[in-house]
């Protein structure tokens with residue numbers, strides 16, 4: 468149930484609701500679809516190690532920073548900066564988040580649409596002929612079907628955001644996310660029991676540092692930010708719906724742990740199967756869609772597992788897409804003073820137009836290249852590797868250098884229990900460690916600095 472606070476804004480009704488919504492945002496295609504393929508393209512184990520380092524040293528503090536900014540300001544991402552730093556340029560950080568949200572939802576809805584197609588194929592036993600690669604290629608290169616599923620997915624997202632996030636999704640996320648976790652565990656077991664699977668574990672857990680370059684390190688940072696939903700104000704927006712008595716530190720730790728666990732388990736689910744079933748770990752965005760259907764064919768009860776899996780994957784995607792659209796909708800409705808419904812219609816339809824280009828870049832527009840990348844690729848790279856790290860950098864600088872320490876302390880302590888020790892560590896990270904690390908990785912990764 469959702470209730471309102473005195474200012475009339477919606478709030479999450481329970482502690483668990485906050486975690487379900489924030490974890491729902493974090494856990495999504497980024498963990499199950501993107502993590503394995505980006506890790507696969509960037510060397511596996513060494514990538515994982517760097518990724519984990521970024522999650523702890525940068526991801527968690529940025530997440531906490533976003534939550535506290537939102538809860539203090541009680542505004543959308545743009546309005547939050549304006550309120551906490553009136554008359555300054557800081558609100559541009561919120562605006563950059565809105566731009567990132569547009570790009571992310573445009574390409575994310577392409578993949579979300581794919582999950583619906585795969586759910587449909589699972590139900591109609593479409594993987595049975597076994598050539599899952601050919602099937603995937605012909606589907607993604609099509610025009611009508613991928614676009615149809617993308618639009619259906621956008622409609623679902625808009626419909627939930629339209630009716631207020633907390634009533635529907637918060638309730639379902641609580642049941643469906645744990646179910647997804649159990650199912651992934653079952654699939655890990657099946658994947659690990661295939662003959663030849665240990666090569667997959669070696670790939671994921673034995674670091675080979677020869678693959679690491681500055682570009683790969685930036686990929687790891689981008690993936691960490693993308694997976695945790697940080698750097699674009701999604702968690703500022705969600706933070707603004709969190710009630711004062713909730714402990715933000717605990718929430719951030721729980722969400723980070725859940726997100727990271729699901730990413731690692733996804734790797735354990737995919738890579739043993741990749742090697743055992745004769746796929747290449749670096750086969751890109753199709754990795755999960757080519758390998759998993761084959762894995763289902765090899766599993767007892769695979770027909771039902773496939774349906775359940777793609778259903779839950781669609782749900783995981785949906786709890787993420789609503790948080791992205793919410794950034795845009797909260798911004799439009801509060802800043803332009805229009806109703807939530809109008810804001811949803813405007814936001815979702817303009818993003819859908821952009822999304823058409825992302826989807827068609829696998830087929831009709833596959834000949835179009837920008838800076839050597841497909842339209843989809845450039846959207847993904849710009850959002851995940853440029854806008855999110857840059858957003859994360861500016862957010863920690865804001866909390867470390869601009870916000871009053873007292874405000875930060877109050878938000879983190881719930882006016883009482885915060886241990887000074889934790890506060891000091893957090894403050895050191897947001898003031899020094901995270902900004903320097905993000906700036907160094909970012910500038911090196913895009914080639915502006917040579918360390």
Ligand code: PFF
Nearest residue numbers: 493495496497498694696701
């Ligand atoms: N964290 C989501 C995932 O891993 O699938 C994607 C995402 C959601 C990114 C919300 C950014 C965001 F604001």
